[in-house]
Amino acid sequence: MFAVLAYMLLTFVETQELSELESTLSKLESSLADLTLKLQQEEDILQKVISVLDKVDSVRSTFVLQQKPANSKPNVTSTEGPRKNYQVANLSEGEFETVPKYLRGRLTLDRVNSWIDQFTAVVQEKYASFNGNPAKMAGEIRNRYYDWREQESEECRGCPFVTEQDMKTLVNGKGPKMDPTGRSIMAILRHCGRVREVRTTGIVRFVLC
16 A cells, blocks of 8 residues: 555656656747747848948949049059059957947857958959959950959949959859858948948949958
8 A cells, every 4th residue: 555655656746847847848948939039030130230231332332423523533543553462451359349239240250350361362363363464364264354344333443342243253162151141241341441332233342442
């Protein structure tokens, strides 16, 4: 009789513990779902902010171009005397701390600077070809050279720039990605004065400042 009562008591305790464990797991799953939803909402807000900044840059570029007198000349360095160092400087810790939190999100300084290094590699490979003699270029490189010439606008003529397509095709396709993280980093570079955007129909140029 005692053994039966002991068994019933042990079964009751185990049942209660199992019930409490299931309740705790259920609460954890609910909290995780809420956290995931909150992170997604924050990501959506960040992308909307970046989209607004892109539109502001586009409007500003268009306005400046419309206001420029027809006989004015862009105040840029001539491509006849090109820069030899197309280095986009990494951000310092102090600079990174000045970036608004809504732009930084969960990005780290190391992640941003790693992306900048990849971006620099694209710029340097492009202008190693761009500053050469087209008559001596191989067919594919020569075609790219003339495409790049056509992409120059009055707002960036003489200034080094790359496009998203350049980032996809140069450095053997190992350039930085313009995914949501990449667009966030590009917004940080604009904020810190490393690059500016020049937009026309169908193309966005990331111009070195």
